[in-house]
Amino acid sequence: MACVNAVEWDAREAEPKDRRSARGRTIPRILLADDQKEFRQTVASMLEDEFEIVGLAENGKQVLDLVIDRPPDVLILDIFMPVLNGIETAACLKASGCPAKVLFVSVHEDPDFVDSAMSVGALGYVSKAHLATDLIPGIHTVMENHIYISPSLLSA
Numbered sequence: 001m002a003c004v005n006a007v008e009w010d011a012r013e014a015e016p017k018d019r020r021s022a023r024g025r026t027i028p029r030i031l032l033a034d035d036q037k038e039f040r041q042t043v044a045s046m047l048e049d050e051f052e053i054v055g056l057a058e059n060g061k062q063v064l065d066l067v068i069d070r071p072p073d074v075l076i077l078d079i080f081m082p083v084l085n086g087i088e089t090a091a092c093l094k095a096s097g098c099p100a101k102v103l104f105v106s107v108h109e110d111p112d113f114v115d116s117a118m119s120v121g122a123l124g125y126v127s128k129a130h131l132a133t134d135l136i137p138g139i140h141t142v143m144e145n146h147i148y149i150s151p152s153l154l155s156a
Helices: 009-013 037-047 060-069 086-096 111-119 128-143
Strands: 029-033 052-057 074-078 101-106 124-127
Touching: 029 037, 029 060, 037 052, 037 128, 052 060, 060 074, 060 086, 074 086, 074 128, 086 101, 086 111, 101 111, 101 128, 111 124, 124 128
Parallel strands: 029 052, 029 074, 074 101, 101 124
Antiparallel strands: none
């Protein structure tokens, strides 16, 4: 697994002034990775009014390349992607010291997938079946350093 090289993440944490909304809150920067182009486009359009989309990737290697040049606040990762899957990608970024928060989106609702996601440092796991209701609250929750798991997965 080819991980990101060591990066000076502290230097990337400076917040540009133009990232503030009219209400004075910081606009979270989102990097979205999923191997399905239509899904990426749909989710990006769903989020663009409230968040800054800094990149779209179709695999984990693209995420590792993009995260250096366009550091996000939140990474939204699918679990199953080519080249590097989401779990491998999150593990690489965690090992490199990347400060971005990770939220997984997946069709897989098995508790073992949720456990695997959390074991690599993710703060969130959203079921694709409940994306419309769970993704935005999930992003806000992980931005506050709290864990978010789709409620439908907790009742299973």
